Amino acid sequence: MTELFIFKAALRDFLRLRRVFAWLIVGLVIFAIAKIFLYVWPSQDLTQSYSMLSSLLIFRVLPLASAIFSSAVIGQEIEQKTIVYLLTRPIERWKLVLLRLLASALAVAIISTATMTLVSAAVYGNPLSNTQFTRDLIAIIIGSLAYGSLFVFVTLLLNKAAMVVCLLFAFAWETAVPSMPGSMSALSVSSYLSAIAERPSATGGTGFFGNMANALGVNAISSQTGWIVSVLMIAFFTGAAMWWFSSFEFLPREDAE
Amino acid sequence: MIELINASKWYGQVIGLNDVTCRVEPGVTALLGMNGAGKSTMMKLVTGQVRPTTGQVLVNGEDPFANPNVFRKLGYCPEIDNFYEWQTGRQFVYGMARYSGFTHTEATNRTQVVLDEVGMADRCDRKIAGYSKGMRQRIKLAQAMLNDPDAILLDEPLNGLDPVGRRELMDLLKILADRGKSILVSSHILFEVEQMTRSILLLHRGRLMAAGDLRVIRELIDKYPHRVRIETPEPREVAKRLVALPYVLSVQFDRDGLELQTREPSKFYNEIPALVLDENIPLTSFSSPDNNLESIFRYLVNG
Numbered sequence: 001m002t003e004l005f006i007f008k009a010a011l012r013d014f015l016r017l018r019r020v021f022a023w024l025i026v027g028l029v030i031f032a033i034a035k036i037f038l039y040v041w042p043s044q045d046l047t048q049s050y051s052m053l054s055s056l057l058i059f060r061v062l063p064l065a066s067a068i069f070s071s072a073v074i075g076q077e078i079e080q081k082t083i084v085y086l087l088t089r090p091i092e093r094w095k096l097v098l099l100r101l102l103a104s105a106l107a108v109a110i111i112s113t114a115t116m117t118l119v120s121a122a123v124y125g126n127p128l129s130n131t132q133f134t135r136d137l138i139a140i141i142i143g144s145l146a147y148g149s150l151f152v153f154v155t156l157l158l159n160k161a162a163m164v165v166c167l168l169f170a171f172a173w174e175t176a177v178p179s180m181p182g183s184m185s186a187l188s189v190s191s192y193l194s195a196i197a198e199r200p201s202a203t204g205g206t207g208f209f210g211n212m213a214n215a216l217g218v219n220a221i222s223s224q225t226g227w228i229v230s231v232l233m234i235a236f237f238t239g240a241a242m243w244w245f246s247s248f249e250f251l252p253r254e255d256a257e
Numbered sequence: 258m259i260e261l262i263n264a265s266k267w268y269g270q271v272i273g274l275n276d277v278t279c280r281v282e283p284g285v286t287a288l289l290g291m292n293g294a295g296k297s298t299m300m301k302l303v304t305g306q307v308r309p310t311t312g313q314v315l316v317n318g319e320d321p322f323a324n325p326n327v328f329r330k331l332g333y334c335p336e337i338d339n340f341y342e343w344q345t346g347r348q349f350v351y352g353m354a355r356y357s358g359f360t361h362t363e364a365t366n367r368t369q370v371v372l373d374e375v376g377m378a379d380r381c382d383r384k385i386a387g388y389s390k391g392m393r394q395r396i397k398l399a400q401a402m403l404n405d406p407d408a409i410l411l412d413e414p415l416n417g418l419d420p421v422g423r424r425e426l427m428d429l430l431k432i433l434a435d436r437g438k439s440i441l442v443s444s445h446i447l448f449e450v451e452q453m454t455r456s457i458l459l460l461h462r463g464r465l466m467a468a469g470d471l472r473v474i475r476e477l478i479d480k481y482p483h484r485v486r487i488e489t490p491e492p493r494e495v496a497k498r499l500v501a502l503p504y505v506l507s508v509q510f511d512r513d514g515l516e517l518q519t520r521e522p523s524k525f526y527n528e529i530p531a532l533v534l535d536e537n538i539p540l541t542s543f544s545s546p547d548n549n550l551e552s553i554f555r556y557l558v559n560g
Binding site: 002005006009013016018080081082084085086087088089090091092093246247249250251252 | 301304305306307308323325326328329331333335337339340341343352353355356357358400404
């Protein structure tokens with residue numbers, strides 16, 4: 001089964017130790033930050049603490065990992081010039097981009113879930129005691145696909161500047177837009193993921209982390225809307241990426257210049 | 258098999274290929290040209306990586322751009338020297354076999370066969386990162402041969418190969434050509450191409466300058482006199498006899514003999530035995546600096 005092989009080969013590539021090692025460090029740093037937070041601002045309400053840390057840490061790692069992994073779906077193949085081997089195989093281009101996108105989304109989901117498990121362990125001791133775990137896991141999976149499809153399309157569209165644009169979106173846009181007045185939060189993927197996760201409002205926190213969480217704003221989007229918008233977004237950007245990759249020329253970096 | 262019909266390719270304001278019409282038939286065909294002549298652009302057009310801006314490119318009657326049907330019967334050995342460096346040669350070729358639609362068992366067997374054919378079977382389990390240039394060329398060739406293609410395109414395949422490797426590659430290409438495959442080899446190492454085939458496509462600044470059999474092309478260049486170098490212990494005496502022939506245009510002396518120019522090389526070569534035997538002209542050796550691809554290339558490009 002060629003399709004399954006392409007998916008597994010891409011996933012193996014995305015989860016190579018050299019790639020994942022940096023994310024392991026990130027996970028451990030986040031675990032340490034969560035522990036420090038709980039030590040400095042001890043709270044009886046663990047759900048509130050977890051929710052705050054989840055907004056601040058887990059759902060920041062998700063778009064960041066997505067931006068980096070999505071650039072490897074096609075952009076990295078162009079960069080390292082190996083794209084030529086893929087484009088001269090008897091396989092439809094749309095399948096190639098779809099399968100690699102799915103593999104990168106799974107890799108991002110695995111990394112984000114590992115981060116969530118570490119934060120849950122820091123807050124609850126036993127990660128399985130976290131009642132929010134399943135809902136966050138679902139939001140992470142949807143988020144991996146939503147960010148992944150968006151970023152892959154951007155990398156196909158912009159090629160060279162794509163990584164910068166994706167990182168700016170992951171950091172600046174996704175942090176600033178949800179806290180903007182009015183309906184601006186509707187322009188952030190993160191808002192819909194929070195709605196899917198049905199995360200309790202993070203407002204009311206105190207201290208540095210509390211203020212940061214408050215700055216992310218109150219999510220007024222319903223879970224149903226979150227699902228509908230996310231699914232439509234995934235379908236649209238995945239379809240657009242598949243069409244774009246099938247219709248246009250993609251040359252190794254040097255040749256394209 | 259492979260056909261270009263008035264194919265042109267522009268990269269913005271730069272022209273990569275300019276109104277090229279040609280066919281690549283079974284056998285080895287050399288695609289010649291200097292750097293920037295349009296060889297790689299032509300390769301990219303035929304392998305469906307880019308579309309022609311105008312005109313048509315057909316492989317087995319189909320447009321190759323993003324067309325899996327074409328790639329089932331087309332092998333491509335690119336010029337780039339990039340791989341997934343962390344993989345072994347075998348892993349890379351096996352991966353390409355799976356991408357080509359082979360099952361695990363088929364891919365394993367086919368990988369072994371092509372690695373044997375390119376002489377990499379004994380070294381293919383080492384990481385590609387540690388491969389020499391020649392080993393990399395062989396691995397690239399192996400992946401191009403995976404699906405037993407009807408047509409194989411090789412972009413500068415001789416680069417980096419040692420003399421033994423070059424000889425082996427040439428022998429392999431001859432075997433493949435004898436099996437009826439169309440092989441298009443791009444190169445700027447003219448003398449090596451000459452050993453491989455006499456069928457050429459010559460590109461210059463994006464234009465197809467010449468196509469066909471090397472000797473026929475040479476004969477067509479009658480605007481340039483054909484040079485013949487003669488070694489003799491008596492150059493003055495020999496020159497006196499030769500310059501009397503109506504088709505000899507000029508004679509120049511050098512240290513070991515002389516070099517003459519003629520517009521009718523065939524006639525001259527036919528006359529040589531008679532001259533030596535009947536007129537007792539003392540010739541040690543004779544050769545033609547124009548009987549090679551280098552000179553044809555020079556005439557066509559600089560002409």
